[in-house]
Amino acid sequence: MQKPISITALASISPLGKSLQESWASYQNNRHCFIEKRVLKTPVFVAELTKEAQQDITLLRQSDAKYKSLDDTVLYAIYASRQAVEQAGWKASDNFGINIGSSRGATGLFETYHEDFLKKHKAKTLSSPTTTLGNISSWVAHDLQTQGPEISHSITCSTALHAVLNGIAWINSGMCNQFLVGGSEAPLTPFTIAQMQALKIYSKQDSSGRAQSRPYGAIRDDIDYPCRALDFGKKQNTMVLGEGASMACLEAGIKSNALAVIKGYGYATEILEHNISISSDAQCFQRSMAMAMADTPPDEVDAVVMHAPGTIKGDISEYNAIKKVFCNKMPSLTTNKWKVGHSFGASGLLSMELAVLMLQHQQFINVPFYAQKPTKQLKNILVNAVGFGGNAVSILLSRE
Incomplete structure (x- = not known):
């Protein structure tokens, strides 16, 4: 910066x-x-x-x-x-x-x-x-x-x-x-x-009208989630x-009325093997996150708001990238697509909004079916987004 x-x-x-x-x-x-x-x-x-x-x-x-x-x-x-x-x-x-x-x-x-x-x-x-x-x-x-x-x-x-x-x-x-x-x-x-359905990534229903997704984690059986972003046990795409x-x-500059400060930014595009896919360990995310963090140690990043569209490959590839960047110092992980869906070009700013709200209120918003230890303090949050073409962006936000 x-x-x-x-x-x-x-x-x-x-x-x-x-x-x-x-x-x-x-x-x-x-x-x-x-x-x-x-x-x-x-x-x-x-x-x-x-x-x-x-x-x-x-x-x-x-x-x-x-x-x-x-x-x-x-x-x-x-x-x-x-x-x-x-x-x-x-x-x-x-x-x-x-x-x-x-x-x-x-x-x-x-x-x-x-x-x-x-x-x-x-x-x-x-x-x-x-x-x-x-x-x-x-x-x-x-x-x-x-x-x-x-x-x-x-x-x-x-x-x-x-x-x-x-x-x-x-x-x-x-x-x-x-x-x-x-x-x-x-x-x-x-x-x-219809375009998303043609790609076979859209959430489906069975004859009863319920989403075809298996119970996972601590989810109550009477609650159904059509989009299961960050459910790494899902058997089909659920975007x-x-x-x-x-x-x-x-x-x-740092303003007195700042909701948050942009501490770092990163971007990357990877060579694709397919028109819509990124590598299994999302190399574009690895590079964009590393660039955004720059001199910020991994253990000082408290959370990542993931892109996680609810597809099998999309979710797991980003997760693999995070594991490679943070190694044994994994931050808390969240996304909002299980709740609001994927709004394409607007989704990255809605994710950034979630990050700023969490920093402001000092409260981490969990994904219902992804178990992890509660985050006690939120100072630095990384926000990810990627699209068709492997064009990843990561923004590091800080509470000043």
Whole structure:
């Protein structure tokens, strides 16, 4: 790190709620956020926004005639960004930068426009400008009336943490002192879910409607978990999609209002043997975690918020990487995908939000079916994300 970077605000809209307080309250129980929904006549598990959050998005869409044609990814980003900037006390005149990414972008709108095109053989006027990935940060900049740089990007499931890397780079370069970073995803559409099912990584059900997963650890038999991220005894893939957006305000230096400080960052891409897989010991994670820790001894990292999508190979490869990096000084391990699902490009920031909340409240959030010793103190937490293409990012957060 060339200079300390403070996280002065965090805001999100997700299946956990629409505020940090609601999210933290949701983490206090072992209930998941999944519902059963019929997609193309097939029952699947998904994690939707809470009803209250959905109502707020509807009101946002109706608040401006220009917003009626926007995809949910853009509206989620606008909603969370407003909260984050207000929380940080930023003003448009500060000319802060914006970098918000999405793995899939305007999936819902694109599918709707394409279906209409197949019927009429003509594209609607707004089909192009409202489905381009770049309009996420642009619309947020318009909504906040800022004049700083704006960047949109997609680096699959590590998109949000790559936005953090970009924010750090801009601040370290001296070109900006403040950067709004994050990710937004609305992937609960028929084609997106079908793509994950085609990969054979999506959580399945049996004829009774229960997820096909065996009881494990201390889990009560009457509680069913469709996504079993960090259940290393599962016999099949259990990834479930979720939606939402999460934003963070980054500022140069250690600020009095800092929620946490970015102590280190790391990134790596490995040579792939398959289009969607990483090595059995996730070499990209080994390099990104080692880079993020730098001079921080392994025994000073108290916890790791894992990417852990709930797939057999994905979970175990990251776990193997952690074992290689930390050896006999394993930190506590957690993830939130068993609860909120995998929100693709937004997932890394939601993981970072969990890490910051744990640092703030000095309480470790366990995964229900992964037994480990309780963590008494939380000072340094590592956050991981990786996507198709083996592009890993690790961010080391510290409680100052």
